[in-house]
Amino acid sequence: MPYPELKGRxxxxxxxxxxxxxxxxQSFVREGASVVLAxxxxxRAVAEAGLLGPAHLGxxxxxxxxxxxxxxxNATLTRFGRLDVLVxxxxIPDSFLPTLEQDVADFRRLVDVHxxxxxxxxxAAAPQMLRQGRGAMINLSSVAGVLGLARRNAYSAAKAGIGMMTRTLGCEWAAQGIRVNAIAPGYMLTPFMQKLVDEGKLDADQVRxxxxxxxxxxxxxxxxxxLFLASDGAEFITGVTLPVDGGYMAWGAVGDAYGGPLN
Ligand SMILES: NC(=O)c1ccc[n+]([C@@H]2O[C@H](COP(=O)([O-])OP(=O)(O)OC[C@H]3O[C@@H](n4cnc5c(N)ncnc54)[C@H](O)[C@@H]3O)[C@@H](O)[C@H]2O)c1
Structure with missing residues (x-):
């Protein structure tokens, strides 16, 4: 358990x-936290929470x-009486259609969800964290919220918005003990990403x-x-968007960034 302070949160x-x-x-459970999967x-949330154990909620x-x-x-507070970390x-993924073929309703839905x-x-989480005088919020941005990816208007705009809102909220609540940070993942192999690969919307080797x-x-x-951003080790970090992308956003040269074998 690298972060013993997360036990009981x-x-x-x-x-x-x-x-x-x-x-x-799953990672917060390994640190001894009580977890609500919503x-x-x-x-699916109830089933996955069941696998985490009876001390958790789906x-x-x-x-x-x-x-x-x-x-x-409210369900979190009713069950556990406090809220320390919000992730x-x-x-949802965007359509990847050319802009002229995009549906405005889809654009609105993307912005609505993200x-x-x-x-x-x-x-909604802030009032309880303000009462506690402590809390950490972790939002999900994306490389798409920083770099220009053609056809990804709604997703990219929403993710860029999340990056900026992370700053504004981080500034607003910093003195009251709430830290607000975001992570900008690169291309991570999850069901979300696998679907894009399966549908031919993303070439995994090209990304590698x-x-x-x-x-x-x-x-x-x-x-x-x-875990790090939620931990006390990050107590002076707020308002940042941390890229976790294998160097994807750091790369600025022409051509491939990696010439080794692909696996
Ligand atoms: N996987 C990646 O490489 C990657 C890269 C950059 C950003 N992200 C972002 O990370 C987040 C998680 O992505 P993931 O890869 O785990 O996707 P995922 O599809 O595996 O999981 C997303 C979950 O969100 C749920 N969800 C969708 N709409 C919802 C709604 N309106 N209310 C509540 N739940 C809803 C889905 O049911 C699903 O369980 C997303 O915001 C995504 O944009 C992912």
Whole structure:
């Protein structure tokens, strides 16, 4: 247990039934935290929380619905009486269509889930953290929130918005003990990413060659960064977006970043 101070802390993870959110939940459990996995897919969240053990909770909820947001936070407080860490990992992929073929309703939905969902979850969790005088919020941005990726208007705009909102909230609550940070994952092999590869929207080998580390990341890499940002070791860190991407965003030269064997 590298972070003994996380023992007994209460962690609410949205998008907790899959991918990065689930890996985060599992990692916090290993540190001795009490974990709530919340997800649009209630059945999966309940099943995954069951696998974590009886000390943990799984529940359904849509982060783009304000009433659901309130009930996810309330259910956490009813069960555990406090809330120390919020991980905003709920998310959906965009269409990858050319802009002229994009549907405005899809654009709105993306922004609703990623940006408004993150905003509403932070807003709902803050009163309890302010009462406690301590809390850590961890949002999910993306390389797409920093670099220009053609066709990814809504996703990229929402992720860039999350990066900036992480700064504004971090500044607003810093003196009251709430730290707000974001992680910008590169390309991590999760169900979300696998689907894009399977649908031919992403060439995994091309991504490997464009990544200085020469490989895709795993959910564990993100979960490890989340543990650090939630830990007391990060007590003076707020408002940042931390890239966890094998050097993807650091690379600025023309051509491939990696010339070794692909596996
Ligand atoms: N996997 C990557 O490489 C990668 C890279 C950059 C950013 N991200 C971001 O990380 C986050 C998690 O991605 P992932 O790879 O774990 O995806 P995932 O698809 O494996 O998991 C996302 C979860 O969010 C849930 N969800 C979707 N809409 C929801 C809603 N409205 N309310 C509540 N839950 C909802 C889904 O049911 C799913 O369980 C997303 O915000 C994604 O944009 C992922």
């Amino acid at each position: 209460v962690v609410l993870v949205t998008g907790g039934a899959s991918g990065l959110g689930l890996a985060a939940g 997800d649009l897919h209630a059945d 529940l359904g909820g849509d982060v783009s619905n304000e009433a659901d947001v309130a009930s996810m936070v 905003n990992s709920a998310g 940006l408004c969902g993150t905003y509403m979850m932070c807003k 060659r464009r990544t200085p580390a020469g490989r895709l990341g795993s959910a564990r890499h993100i979960a490890d960064a989340m």
